[in-house]
Amino acid sequence: MRPLAEAQRDVLDAMPLLPTATMPLDQALGLALARPVEAPHDVPPFTNSAMDGYAVQGADVGSAPATLRLLEDVPAGHVAQGAVTAGAAIKIMTGAPMPDGADTVVKVEDTEPLPGAVRILAATATGTAVRPAGGDLTAGSPVFGVGERLTARHVAVLASLGINPSVRRRPRVAVLSTGDEVLPPDTQTLGPGQIRDTNRPLLIGMLQRLGAVVVDLGIVGDDAETLRNALASGADQADMVLTSGGVSKGEYDLVKAILAELGTVDFWQVAMQPAKPFAFGHISGTPLLGLPGNPVSVMVAYEQFARPALLHMMGCDQVFRAQAAAISAERWRTHPAKVVFTRVITEVRDDVTYVRTSGEQMSNVLSSLARATAFAVVPVGTGYVEEGDRVTIELFRAPATRTASEVLGG
Numbered sequence: 001m002r003p004l005a006e007a008q009r010d011v012l013d014a015m016p017l018l019p020t021a022t023m024p025l026d027q028a029l030g031l032a033l034a035r036p037v038e039a040p041h042d043v044p045p046f047t048n049s050a051m052d053g054y055a056v057q058g059a060d061v062g063s064a065p066a067t068l069r070l071l072e073d074v075p076a077g078h079v080a081q082g083a084v085t086a087g088a089a090i091k092i093m094t095g096a097p098m099p100d101g102a103d104t105v106v107k108v109e110d111t112e113p114l115p116g117a118v119r120i121l122a123a124t125a126t127g128t129a130v131r132p133a134g135g136d137l138t139a140g141s142p143v144f145g146v147g148e149r150l151t152a153r154h155v156a157v158l159a160s161l162g163i164n165p166s167v168r169r170r171p172r173v174a175v176l177s178t179g180d181e182v183l184p185p186d187t188q189t190l191g192p193g194q195i196r197d198t199n200r201p202l203l204i205g206m207l208q209r210l211g212a213v214v215v216d217l218g219i220v221g222d223d224a225e226t227l228r229n230a231l232a233s234g235a236d237q238a239d240m241v242l243t244s245g246g247v248s249k250g251e252y253d254l255v256k257a258i259l260a261e262l263g264t265v266d267f268w269q270v271a272m273q274p275a276k277p278f279a280f281g282h283i284s285g286t287p288l289l290g291l292p293g294n295p296v297s298v299m300v301a302y303e304q305f306a307r308p309a310l311l312h313m314m315g316c317d318q319v320f321r322a323q324a325a326a327i328s329a330e331r332w333r334t335h336p337a338k339v340v341f342t343r344v345i346t347e348v349r350d351d352v353t354y355v356r357t358s359g360e361q362m363s364n365v366l367s368s369l370a371r372a373t374a375f376a377v378v379p380v381g382t383g384y385v386e387e388g389d390r391v392t393i394e395l396f397r398a399p400a401t402r403t404a405s406e407v408l409g410g
């Protein structure tokens with residue numbers, strides 16, 4: 001059996017980088033920067049007021065009360081005509097540029113309007129409520145590095161700079177299910193020995209979440225000619241081909257045979273559970289990942305191989321899931337020779353994260369996968385996880401702190 005870390009390294013190593021393009025900002029979410037971003041100008045671009053109030057000279061408002069002459073009124077998006085002089089004030093709205101001569105804003109709550117003047121009711125320190133130009137980013141400063149994946153927060157920063165980023169394009173991924181027993185999910189009546197295709201909906205959902213473009217090749221029966229055509233067409237149209245089924249030992253050998261015939265595909269036994277059998281290689285230069293048939297193995301293999309591989313192609317540096325520490329709330333059996341991915345539910349008590357298994361752990365059981373919020377990643381060399389043991393988890397759904405019904409008192 002191949003150690004998991006070694007198999008992961010070999011998969012990453014064989015991934016080509018996707019081409020780069022300048023992307024309109026509204027299409028860049030989830031993609032990774034191909035070039036570093038520098039601030040082309042200061043943010044904020046000009047010194048402005050943090051409050052609705054009066055722009056003044058600090059020396060005039062160090063003690064209160066004080067009465068200042070009112071010179072003019074500046075809403076956001078407008079600029080004062082004149083400067084603030086000693087003994088005078090300009091009315092200003094949040095975000096409006098500070099007038100020349102002013103260094104302080106007295107908030108409107110601390111003032112009282114008078115005809116042609118304003119009365120300052122509270123002593124205000126010099127510099128209060130002023131947001132300096134470049135207080136967020138200064139012109140020329142580094143903002144984001146290559147490989148950073150754009151979240152909505154990154155997109156907002158790029159928006160403030162007016163930048164359409166240079167990113168690597170979205171991967172196209174061809175997905176197909178194999179097996180004569182596998183029928184479309186909307187099949188109403190199953191014949192003897194038949195099951196519905198769960199792997200394609202699972203993979204397509206995870207790929208959509210990653211921001212990939214899915215090429216759905218459907219279900220292909222265990223038939224040489226159809227499979228050959230489907231794989232060739234997938235390799236032709238996509239940056240990666242993902243298949244499920246037909247790679248296990250003692251398998252109806254057709255799938256393996258076609259893969260080997262069309263390209264350079266190896267069959268691995270990876271020291272992990274579930275998802276031990278795994279095919280990896282290239283067809284016409286396109287990487288192919290042959291995932292196992294059992295649905296839970298599909299998710300584990302996707303998470304451990306396909307997702308990091310795709311993120312790597314996209315130019316991301318952070319390709320693996322964040323891990324966290326938790327305490328086991330129960331005892332469960334694992335496998336000393338394999339990295340075991342146990343489906344668990346997380347629960348936070350007194351600021352400590354506890355995990356318990358989400359149900360039956362066989363690799364065909366999807367309901368416990370749907371209930372789970374994380375995988376516990378149990379390393380090689382462990383036979384049992386004991387209650388109270390520290391375990392590493394990879395969360396795919398963060399534990400909720402409170403529910404809507406709790407907030408609403410339902």
Ligand code: AMP
Pocket residue numbers: 177178179181182195196197198199200244245246247248251292293294295
């Ligand atoms: P295989 O490696 O092709 O023998 O598949 C292993 C197990 O996964 C068998 O029980 C298959 O019926 C099942 N399986 C394969 N493909 C799918 C699929 N697309 N959806 C649900 N189960 C599948």
Ligand code: MG
Pocket residue numbers: 178179180245246293
């Ligand atoms: Mg099969």
